[in-house]
Amino acid sequence: MDTNNKQSFSKVPRRKLVDEVLEQLQHKIFSGKYQVGDQLPTEPQLMEELGVGRSTLREAVKILVHANILEVKQGKGTRIKSLNFTEDSFEARLKNADIDHINEARKMLDLQVAILAANRRTEEDLLKMKGHLDKRKKELEKGNYAEYINADIQFHLSIAEASKNIVLLDLYQSFVPILRQTLSQLILKSMDYKDNSLIHERIFMAILNQDVEKVKEYAIQNVELK
Structure with a gap:
């Protein structure tokens, strides 16, 4: 053409x-x-x-x-490549699944890794989380959306890593493609995009303070705001 x-x-x-x-x-x-x-x-x-x-x-x-x-x-x-917000490729079943089912699975996964991270995190884990959290905020402010999304994903992966459960970490990594696609589409659909940085900061502080009840509260809020 x-x-x-x-x-x-x-x-x-x-x-x-x-x-x-x-x-x-x-x-x-x-x-x-x-x-x-x-x-x-x-x-x-x-x-x-x-x-x-x-x-x-x-x-x-x-x-x-x-x-x-x-x-x-x-x-x-x-x-x-496509004129639809879907794809038929790797992890197609996950990416084409009902969004409610995806959010239910993510809520369970986010909640469990965050609880374990609050109990098992090390100082090194906290430094990684804080680094990704700071980069996430900085890239969003600059309008570098691809780097912002990457930092957001790395923040959540660092929580999964802090859980010290390799199976849960592997499961979370399997969600990375759909997380990246979902966040990208959210930005495309919301030209006045505002993120939920406050919730992310609260999740971090709850893990830092090993406050399991707050971790549960904020982890669930984060998924429900997507």
Whole structure:
């Protein structure tokens, strides 16, 4: 399909550029003019049409890649991978499962690893958690959504690691692809995205203080806010 007929992006004003670029790219992709397999305009073309720099554009594209909408291949450009927020690939059963079932499983898993982490965490575990928590907040403030999502996932994995239960850690790692996709889609659907940093900070403090009852409360709240 000829991409020259699809160049109708407007210049992005100076505010949260990544949000604006995501919004415009989604509008264009789902406008009905693209089909699965079609190539997007080249990176220089998109930068010119959107009036943004390379880093801003690439950040937006990363989110769309994580959401399974775009696919980037070196030397071949960026193409439309899917026009749905689902995929038929590795862990398809989990990714295509009912969202309520996924949240039920996550609630049980998050709760159990957090309880164990509160009882078993070491100083090294706490340092890892705090490092990921600080990075999560910093990347969100900068609008680096892909890095924000990665730091969020690493924070939860560090809690699972602190549980000292290798089976639960492996189970949590199996959720990473769906967590990354779900968070990416949440950002795409919420252009005025606000996260639940306060709950994450409370989870950390409860684990630090080995307050199991608070850990239970905040771990459940975190999943229910997704």
